Amino acid sequence: MAIPDWILQLGYDGLDRGVVPDFIVRLAIRALLRQRLREIDYGSLEVNHAMKMAWIEGVKRRTTIADVPEKANEQHYEVSTKFILSTLGPRAKYSSCLFPTGNETLEEAEVLMLESYCQKAQLQDGQDVLDLGCGWGSLSLYLAQKYPKSRIIGLSNSSTQKAHIDATARSLGLTNLDIITTDVNTHDFQETTRFDRILSIEMFEHMKNYQVLLQKISTWLKFTDSLLFIHIFCHRMTPYHFEDTEDKEGGDKTNWMAKNFFSGGTMPSHDLLLYFQDDLTLVRSWYLSGTHYSRTLEAWLKLQDQNGEAGLQELQADAKAKGQDPIEGVKAFYRFRVFYMACSELFGFDRGQEWGVGHYLFKRKNVA
Ligand SMILES: C[S@@+](CC[C@H](N)C(=O)[O-])C[C@H]1O[C@@H](n2cnc3c(N)ncnc32)[C@H](O)[C@@H]1O
Numbered sequence: 525m526a527i528p529d530w531i532l533q534l535g536y537d538g539l540d541r542g543v544v545p546d547f548i549v550r551l552a553i554r555a556l557l558r559q560r561l562r563e564i565d566y567g568s569l570e571v572n573h574a575m576k577m578a579w580i581e582g583v584k585r586r587t588t589i590a591d592v593p594e595k596a597n598e599q600h601y602e603v604s605t606k607f608i609l610s611t612l613g614p615r616a617k618y619s620s621c622l623f624p625t626g627n628e629t630l631e632e633a634e635v636l637m638l639e640s641y642c643q644k645a646q647l648q649d650g651q652d653v654l655d656l657g658c659g660w661g662s663l664s665l666y667l668a669q670k671y672p673k674s675r676i677i678g679l680s681n682s683s684t685q686k687a688h689i690d691a692t693a694r695s696l697g698l699t700n701l702d703i704i705t706t707d708v709n710t711h712d713f714q715e716t717t718r719f720d721r722i723l724s725i726e727m728f729e730h731m732k733n734y735q736v737l738l739q740k741i742s743t744w745l746k747f748t749d750s751l752l753f754i755h756i757f758c759h760r761m762t763p764y765h766f767e768d769t770e771d772k773e774g775g776d777k778t779n780w781m782a783k784n785f786f787s788g789g790t791m792p793s794h795d796l797l798l799y800f801q802d803d804l805t806l807v808r809s810w811y812l813s814g815t816h817y818s819r820t821l822e823a824w825l826k827l828q829d830q831n832g833e834a835g836l837q838e839l840q841a842d843a844k845a846k847g848q849d850p851i852e853g854v855k856a857f858y859r860f861r862v863f864y865m866a867c868s869e870l871f872g873f874d875r876g877q878e879w880g881v882g883h884y885l886f887k888r889k890n891v892a
Contacts, residue, residue: 539859591787599784605687614631620817622637622812630820630827649673650674654677662725664689718746720749729792756882757880759791766789785859807886815872
């Protein structure tokens, strides 16, 4: 049975004030996740597959690579840097970390995942590398330190992320790293800028037209021995959209996530990118249990709570600086708590076998 809208609205108001106990929030999230699974299951593999093909045709017809990139900045990437960093590990990795035994600290798990990218993407010192969707610099800074002869470019559409990475690079004395602020919808590199490796960590979930995006990225790779490595979160079978309004192509019906954190967002299926091989060929792929991400998110939630008082003050000051009522900062604080809890429950569902993380290695088509 679907949860009635009026109960959801009452719950959302309570969430904004931080008055709903966590165990109730988590029970409600699990109910919504089960509802989601019912919504994306059309009853047979035959129909489910046909729906997936229709969904893929739909995104190929989209006129933009990414919808509403300014909303992603508002919801995450240009929220107070001080606040966001107070909830993340020391390398500010805003994506799944790796917990092979489950006993690692967040700091260790950040490095384990970053190191796994270096192995899987076959990185070597001296290469030209693009970190596409660089966040607060976890990978860009790691690579610039590990590979001093490499030239690293980090790209994101957030100017506050650039300010943070530039300041950190200066304090570390790094001179082989450039951060550019631009929208991947419209950005192109000059012909003289081409890469041996492009890595993109959890940016594709903000995208829609993967055909146009991958075509564009393929032209940024050098002709010889170049590789593209992608990390996404995903559902094991079914792609779907997060949208503020109900979408006939399989959109979000519960809205809270779409409205507050993931406007224009996509939940890819694990096999989604395999349907976009016009310009790139898959070399290999990996599936990582959602439990890695669930552990990451629980660690972020713990840090947010540990630094809660300062975090609340910071978000209120940030709201004021942006010309809003400081109460908006309070709402943002409690929404982030629910966001981390909701994502942890999603990735922890059925021990990480329903939603998880996909890694993909592609090479340019028809070249050496
Ligand atoms: C989930 S964060 C991941 C950050 C980083 N890769 C990490 O692992 O910590 C997604 C990143 O993609 C960037 N991004 C999202 N939409 C974009 C767009 N349209 N153009 C450029 N960057 C975008 C965001 O600014 C952010 O840096």
